[in-house]
Amino acid sequence: MTGITAVETKRLILRELDEDDFEDIHEFKSDPQVVKYLTWGPNSREQTLQSLRKQIAFQNEENRKLHVLAVEIKGTKKVIGNALFMVRDQDFKTVEIGYFINSNYWKQGYGIEIVKGLLDFGFNTMDVHRIYAVCDAENTGSIKLLSKIGFRQEGHFIKNLKIKGQWRDHYLFAMLSKEFINKPENEG
Numbered sequence: 001m002t003g004i005t006a007v008e009t010k011r012l013i014l015r016e017l018d019e020d021d022f023e024d025i026h027e028f029k030s031d032p033q034v035v036k037y038l039t040w041g042p043n044s045r046e047q048t049l050q051s052l053r054k055q056i057a058f059q060n061e062e063n064r065k066l067h068v069l070a071v072e073i074k075g076t077k078k079v080i081g082n083a084l085f086m087v088r089d090q091d092f093k094t095v096e097i098g099y100f101i102n103s104n105y106w107k108q109g110y111g112i113e114i115v116k117g118l119l120d121f122g123f124n125t126m127d128v129h130r131i132y133a134v135c136d137a138e139n140t141g142s143i144k145l146l147s148k149i150g151f152r153q154e155g156h157f158i159k160n161l162k163i164k165g166q167w168r169d170h171y172l173f174a175m176l177s178k179e180f181i182n183k184p185e186n187e188g
Ligand SMILES: CC(C)(COP(=O)(O)OP(=O)(O)OC[C@H]1O[C@@H](n2cnc3c(N)ncnc32)[C@H](O)[C@@H]1OP(=O)(O)O)[C@@H](O)C(=O)NCCC(=O)NCCS
Pocket: 033, 034, 035, 037, 098, 099, 100, 101, 102, 105, 106, 107, 108, 109, 110, 111, 112, 113, 133, 134, 135, 136, 139, 140, 141, 142, 144, 145, 148
């Protein structure tokens, strides 16, 4: 499993990050609504810049595991979010995904489009066996999104991560390659 170049969906391109994306990325990484259920944030400009530079440096790593991608709207080229594709076990072809979107663009189907793009890329292009996501037990938007796409809820971690100073429960959602309905051999 090596590098990603770009994943294209109907309205979006999930592509490698660039330092020019800074302003668009800071817009959502500094928004308390967006980071409510995340371990980091809201970010200062300096924090966003440091993390962006670190994530860009991953692009040149040999045997790369962490892919943080810019989610760009085709046409306007506005970067409205980040999509994460994290290789957790290379031998067993297991990948964790993550995603967050500028709150001005919520509830317009972009979340579903991003995750379907990541699944298509993982299962059809990278030959991944299992893709999972972990989300806060009160993150209704993310739970609904994952359930709607067909992820199976497999786990409930009690007081799993400290978010904004509070130990919080998390759900584990997963999908196997053979369960992915957009896989050519799974159709029909
Ligand atoms: C979670 C998140 C990515 C959802 O993105 P989105 O673009 O709004 O999702 P979609 O528009 O594709 O919606 C998917 C489904 O979830 C529903 N949904 C989305 N947000 C919701 C919310 N806050 N409450 C209830 N339902 C919600 C949508 O209505 C839709 O269902 P429907 O088709 O039956 O109407 C977005 O809210 C976000 O970036 N949140 C902050 C970061 C985050 O929590 N990331 C996930 C970490 S695990």
